[in-house]
Amino acid sequence: MEELSLKTCPFCKQDIASADIFCPKCGKRLSESASPMTMGQKIRIYLASFFLAPLGLIWFFKYIRNPDKEKRSVALISLYITIAVLAGVTLITYYYVTAILDYMNTSGVDLNLYGITY
Numbered sequence: 001m002e003e004l005s006l007k008t009c010p011f012c013k014q015d016i017a018s019a020d021i022f023c024p025k026c027g028k029r030l031s032e033s034a035s036p037m038t039m040g041q042k043i044r045i046y047l048a049s050f051f052l053a054p055l056g057l058i059w060f061f062k063y064i065r066n067p068d069k070e071k072r073s074v075a076l077i078s079l080y081i082t083i084a085v086l087a088g089v090t091l092i093t094y095y096y097v098t099a100i101l102d103y104m105n106t107s108g109v110d111l112n113l114y115g116i117t118y
């Protein structure tokens with residue numbers, strides 16, 4: 001009695017042994033990019049998209065045309081994370097700058113001296 005670990009061929013959707021390099025059913029090569037993504041890989045991509053915000057776009061463009069639906073969803077999620085982080089950074093910067101200008105204004109600093117119309 002042997003236990004075979006199975007995966008689904010991304011081309012013909014047949015169950016095949018996960019060690020196969022070529023699909024025995026349709027003969028297509030199961031390259032690295034055709035193998036399913038592990039949870040660890042996904043988490044690394046999401047973390048990198050978050051902490052290295054614009055880099056999330058790399059995975060977006062890398063995976064968005066992938067025939068694997070799961071990888072397309074990873075592409076979309078890394079895009080959403082990138083957008084959310086960039087929007088967050090923009091908002092924080094905006095409030096930070098506004099707070100500084102407010103502080104300078106109420107401290108009696110003449111902002112016009114610095115060419116800032118406030």
Ligand SMILES: [Zn+2]
Nearest residue numbers: 009012023026
């Ligand atoms: Zn196949």
